[in-house]
Amino acid sequence: xxxxxxxxxxxxxxxxxxxxxxxxxxxxxxxxxxxxxxxxxxxxxxxxxxxxxxxxxxxxxxxxxxxxxxxxxxxxxxxxxxxxxxxxxxxxxxxxxxxxxxxxxxxxxxxxxxxxxxxxxxxxxxxxxxxxxxxxxxxxxxxxxxxxxxxxxxxxxxxxxxxxxxxxxxxxxxxxxxxxxxxxxxxxxxxxxxxxxxxxxxxxxxxxxxxxx
Amino acid sequence: xxxxxxxxxxxxxxxxxxxxxxxxxxxxxxxxxxxxxxxxxxxxxxxxxxxxxxxxxxxxxxxxxxxxxxxxxxxxxxxxxxxxxxxxxxxxxxxxxxxxxxxxxxxxxxxxxxxxxxxxxxxxxxxxxxxxxxxxxxxxxxxxxxxxxxxxxxxxxxxxxxxxxxxxxxxxxxxxxxxxxxxxxxxxxxxxxxxxxxxxxxxxxxxxxxxxxxxxxxxxxxxxxxxxxxxxxxxxxxxxxx
Numbered sequence: 140x141x142x143x144x145x146x147x148x149x150x151x152x153x154x155x156x157x158x159x160x161x162x163x164x165x166x167x168x169x170x171x172x173x174x175x176x177x178x179x180x181x182x183x184x185x186x187x188x189x190x191x192x193x194x195x196x197x198x199x200x201x202x203x204x205x206x207x208x209x210x211x212x213x214x215x216x217x218x219x220x221x222x223x224x225x226x227x228x229x230x231x232x233x234x235x236x237x238x239x240x241x242x243x244x245x246x247x248x249x250x251x252x253x254x255x256x257x258x259x260x261x262x263x264x265x266x267x268x269x270x271x272x273x274x275x276x277x278x279x280x281x282x283x284x285x286x287x288x289x290x291x292x293x294x295x296x297x298x299x300x301x302x303x304x305x306x307x308x309x310x311x312x313x314x315x316x317x318x319x320x321x322x323x324x325x326x327x328x329x330x331x332x333x334x335x336x337x338x339x340x341x342x343x344x345x346x347x348x349x350x351x352x
Numbered sequence: 353x354x355x356x357x358x359x360x361x362x363x364x365x366x367x368x369x370x371x372x373x374x375x376x377x378x379x380x381x382x383x384x385x386x387x388x389x390x391x392x393x394x395x396x397x398x399x400x401x402x403x404x405x406x407x408x409x410x411x412x413x414x415x416x417x418x419x420x421x422x423x424x425x426x427x428x429x430x431x432x433x434x435x436x437x438x439x440x441x442x443x444x445x446x447x448x449x450x451x452x453x454x455x456x457x458x459x460x461x462x463x464x465x466x467x468x469x470x471x472x473x474x475x476x477x478x479x480x481x482x483x484x485x486x487x488x489x490x491x492x493x494x495x496x497x498x499x500x501x502x503x504x505x506x507x508x509x510x511x512x513x514x515x516x517x518x519x520x521x522x523x524x525x526x527x528x529x530x531x532x533x534x535x536x537x538x539x540x541x542x543x544x545x546x547x548x549x550x551x552x553x554x555x556x557x558x559x560x561x562x563x564x565x566x567x568x569x570x571x572x573x574x575x576x577x578x579x580x581x582x583x584x585x586x587x588x589x590x591x592x593x594x
Binding site for chain 1: 412413416417418419420421422424425428429432433506509510511512513514517524527531537538541544545548549552553556
């Protein structure tokens with residue numbers, strides 16, 4: 140067993156991995172923020188009555204949703220050589236997940252009871268106030284667990300950033316493996332770190348779901 | 353531009369090979385994932401803690417550790433323990449394990465969503481546990497789970513793009529080769545993304561057909577043949593005698 144797993148090597152691999160963990164968290168937080176805002180915008184635009192607006196946006200969303208994140212990352216990275224890789228990574232993650240999150244928002248907005256719309260209309264509230272004061276607060280409350288789940292899956296997809304050489308947790312492990320020709324400790328620890336971080340968070344989201352439902 | 357197109361035309365056989373590899377990964381991974389999802393999903397509902405505990409553990413483990421890490425772990429670390437696998441088997445195994453765990457939650461949720469009365473009715477008819485599941489519960493749960501399984505299948509297709517990094521020549525690899533030969537990033541990546549988009553679309557169509565069939569077998573909704581018929585349904589069934 141000792142020649143397979145060395146605690147000393149594990150200890151050596153840990154500092155760069157933890158350094159990478161910071162980048163992983165940063166990418167997740169920034170990506171989630173972009174996805175949450177852009178997803179809401181997309182959901183609102185897709186409610187437009189004009190087909191000239193909804194059809195192209197719908198096609199774009201469908202396209203981004205059904206093509207690999209990995210390929211999108213490399214594509215944008217190669218097209219914009221002057222933009223730092225981490226920025227490309229956060230933005231592409233954000234845009235990719237915005238297409239998922241827009242569906243969550245759509246479901247949340249649809250779930251606001253009709254009576255609320257009618258009441259807002261009866262009170263003669265202006266359109267912006269109907270959205271800001273009546274519909275969105277109720278819709279977003281319902282969408283929070285869904286957004287949380289997507290934030291967790293984005294966290295687990297940040298290793299894709301290795302393809303554009305952003306040194307997050309997984310890339311750090313990969314590089315350590317490349318230097319020492321032994322991947323065992325570094326890759327195993329990264330996997331366990333992902334589990335360690337994502338499982339408690341998903342339990343938290345589940346509790347949130349029960350609380351808000 | 354016309355140069356690009358002629359390069360693409362020359363590369364078409366290689367694109368075909370790439371599509372085959374991507375489809376092998378996707379369909380192989382999906383088959384493994386489906387089997388695992390059913391086993392783990394049913395296991396997660398078992399009464400005995402000895403079955404439920406390990407099932408939950410496996411599901412949470414493979415859902416919690418990233419697909420990328422799993423794939424590279426199977427590729428780089430497993431050989432250290434004396435298991436060396438071909439790249440393709442490695443890819444199928446990683447995709448199947450990861451999405452099987454996600455699918456298990458879908459299976460569990462859909463079975464829970466089958467109304468309680470169905471279980472009671474099956475028990476009242478004195479169906480055995482296997483019969484009850486196979487003839488009554490699963491057909492209904494299956495119709496419920498197909499839309500969610502479609503999403504997972506598309507995710508799996510997208511995940512298969514990782515295969516390039518374990519030395520497989522899939523569609524993603526083809527894109528990179530096309531970029532090398534045309535020197536045109538925008539063109540080659542647009543072509544590649546369109547290929548993935550088309551694959552995802554075909555898979556979605558297939559899954560929709562499965563859903564129509566599953567619903568029809570439950571006695572709700574038209575049959576697949578009726579949906580696919582080009583000509584409108586003849587109105588002879590109504591007042592034919594007049």
